[in-house]
Structure formats: C-alpha cells, structure tokens
Amino acid sequence: MSAEDDNLVRRYREGEGDAFAALFARYHRLVFNYARMTLRDASAAEDLLQETFLAVANGAERYEPRGHFRAWLLGICRHRCLDWLARRRRRQKIATETGFLVLEAPVLDSPRQDLQRRERLDLTLAAMGKLPDAQREAVTFYALKELSYAEIAEVLGCPINTVKTLIRRGRLRLAKLLAKADGIPS
Structure with missing residues (x-):
C-alpha cells in the first residue's frame, strides 16, 4: 500500500x-x-x-x-x-x-448494550497506562494491527528487535495487570 x-x-x-x-x-x-x-x-x-x-x-x-x-x-x-x-x-x-x-x-460514546465491552476496554486502557511509555506505544501500534514491525520501528525510532522485545514484554505485563484486575492470582 x-x-x-x-x-x-x-x-x-x-x-x-x-x-x-x-x-x-x-x-x-x-x-x-x-x-x-x-x-x-x-x-x-x-x-x-x-x-x-x-x-x-x-x-x-x-x-x-x-x-x-x-x-x-x-x-x-x-x-x-x-x-x-x-x-x-x-x-x-x-x-x-x-x-x-x-x-x-465524561465521554459517553458507547450504547448501554456495550457496557461490558466498555468496562473491559476501560480496564485494558488503565492497565496500558501502567506500562512504561515505550512498551505502551509499541503495544498500541501492534494492537491496531495496521503497522508492520519495521513501520513501528520507524515511528518509534528504534531497531526492529527492540520493537519486538517491547511488544513481548508489554503484552506479558499487560496480561499480568489484567489478570490482577480480574482477581486472578499471578
């Protein structure tokens, strides 16, 4: 493209x-x-x-x-x-x-039937806010599924392997934070 x-x-x-x-x-x-x-x-x-x-x-x-x-x-x-x-x-x-x-x-942009999805999104965004800046940005670009690793590296100004590491560590930390929010022991 x-x-x-x-x-x-x-x-x-x-x-x-x-x-x-x-x-x-x-x-x-x-x-x-x-x-x-x-x-x-x-x-x-x-x-x-x-x-x-x-x-x-x-x-x-x-x-x-x-x-x-x-x-x-x-x-x-x-x-x-x-x-x-x-x-x-x-x-x-x-x-x-x-x-x-x-x-x-407050931003009220979701219909009532999306309450559960909205709550999960809020939990996810709150957990992402706890990630270090570089991890949060890399995970965000990865989650949008619009950019390749090379393009993420270009935006962030770092090597591709660093991007892969940031995404892997960010996703692991995010999973732990979400499990903790759900009351699941780590």
Missing part, C-alpha cells in the same frame, strides 16, 4: 483534493484509534485526528517516499498526542498549585 499512498501524496501535491480525501478515508480510523488509546479521551482524539490531517495537508511537500506513509502519518499523530499530554500535565499542575480543580466531562 505504500506505493499507492505515495501516489496519493504526489497527486495531492499536484492539487488533486480527491487524493487527500482518499488518504483521509484510508487512515482516519487508524489515527483516531491510536489517539484515543494514547489519550484515553474520545473528544481529544477527534481534535488530534483533525490536527494530524491538517499537519499532513500542510506538510505534504516535506513527505519523502523513501519511508512508509503510515509511519510518517502516525509519527505526526504521536507527536501531537505527546504535546497534548504535556499540556494536560501542565494544566493539572497549575490546577493543583492554585487550588482549582479542573473537571472534565
């Missing part, structure tokens, strides 16, 4: 808006899912989805086809997510220092 993506980027650079629409249609779910898993906030993930594709539109001239478009796209999303998390930490620190409590509205 990389050659197709490269062709779409080239066509977008030449002024074909339909090419950008095709890239968005192909990757918007991947970007949203990554942002949602990283931020644990559907509303913020929507914002980051828009910011990411705006950055792609504005930075298409800088894309070099020697890499993978998906890795480049998710690298942009990853940096936007890290910036968002840093801003949230600063806001929380200021709120704590000034004595103001910042409350965020």
Whole structure:
C-alpha cells in the first residue's frame, strides 16, 4: 500500500483534493484509534485526528517516499498526542498549585448494550497506562494491527528487535495487570 499512498501524496501535491480525501478515508480510523488509546479521551482524539490531517495537508511537500506513509502519518499523530499530554500535565499542575480543580466531562460514546465491552476496554486502557511509555506505544501500534514491525520501528525510532522485545514484554505485563484486575492470582 505504500506505493499507492505515495501516489496519493504526489497527486495531492499536484492539487488533486480527491487524493487527500482518499488518504483521509484510508487512515482516519487508524489515527483516531491510536489517539484515543494514547489519550484515553474520545473528544481529544477527534481534535488530534483533525490536527494530524491538517499537519499532513500542510506538510505534504516535506513527505519523502523513501519511508512508509503510515509511519510518517502516525509519527505526526504521536507527536501531537505527546504535546497534548504535556499540556494536560501542565494544566493539572497549575490546577493543583492554585487550588482549582479542573473537571472534565465524561465521554459517553458507547450504547448501554456495550457496557461490558466498555468496562473491559476501560480496564485494558488503565492497565496500558501502567506500562512504561515505550512498551505502551509499541503495544498500541501492534494492537491496531495496521503497522508492520519495521513501520513501528520507524515511528518509534528504534531497531526492529527492540520493537519486538517491547511488544513481548508489554503484552506479558499487560496480561499480568489484567489478570490482577480480574482477581486472578499471578
């Protein structure tokens, strides 16, 4: 799909808006899912989805086809997510220092019949939040099943074997955390 993506980027650079629409249609779910898993906030993930594709539109001239478009796209999303998390930490620190409590509205995006699935997702996301950053990112990319090990390595800027190790260790730790949450002795 990389050659197709490269062709779409080239066509977008030449002024074909339909090419950008095709890239968005192909990757918007991947970007949203990554942002949602990283931020644990559907509303913020929507914002980051828009910011990411705006950055792609504005930075298409800088894309070099020697890499993978998906890795480049998710690298942009990853940096936007890290910036968002840093801003949230600063806001929380200021709120704590000034004595103001910042409350965020709960996200109600699941129907009632999905309650059990939603609870399991919440447990999984909470457990993923306990993983070291590198493991969490590698496991997230792996869980989305959209990237190869090589593409994950490209996004994270590390060797493929490191990615494999991060995923293996992250999945093992995640399994232990989920078993503990379910009351299963390890």
